[in-house]
Amino acid sequence: MDIDFALKEEQPTPLTTKSNPEVKRDFERWDCSNHMSPMTIKHSIPEVFRDTKSEEITQAKGFLNEIEKRFAKNDKVKIALVLTSLISIKYKRQENVREYIMEMFHFVS
Known part of the structure; x- marks a missing residue:
């Protein structure tokens, strides 16, 4: 059947x-x-x-x-989460600049 x-x-x-x-x-x-x-x-x-x-x-x-x-996607929520993550991320002088930039690219992608 x-x-x-x-x-x-x-x-x-x-x-x-x-x-x-x-x-x-x-x-x-x-x-x-x-x-x-x-x-x-x-x-x-x-x-x-x-x-x-x-x-x-x-x-x-x-x-x-x-x-x-x-379970429909809400694009506004997704955009808000990305923007919040990008705003909250800060460069710490102890880290490598390359790692900081890669982390920002990771959030965007």
Whole structure:
């Protein structure tokens, strides 16, 4: 069984009375995977992050997107940390000037 099938494929069209067996099989496979994926993800991540609005989310992709939003990068914080590090670093006359410059390059990179 492909647990990640719902993450790889888009949701198939809803079943109708005229759906052929192949379409029904694909929909059932996707639906089963869509139910299993969030459960597997929830048990794999720490308990602190399980509080995602999972009751409102009906698809596995939506669940992963919500988790991704929680860990989105904040470039302003990163820039502030670099600037703080550069401002706080001071040349101590006991150190080598080359080491001081290399340390500044290390912060920037």
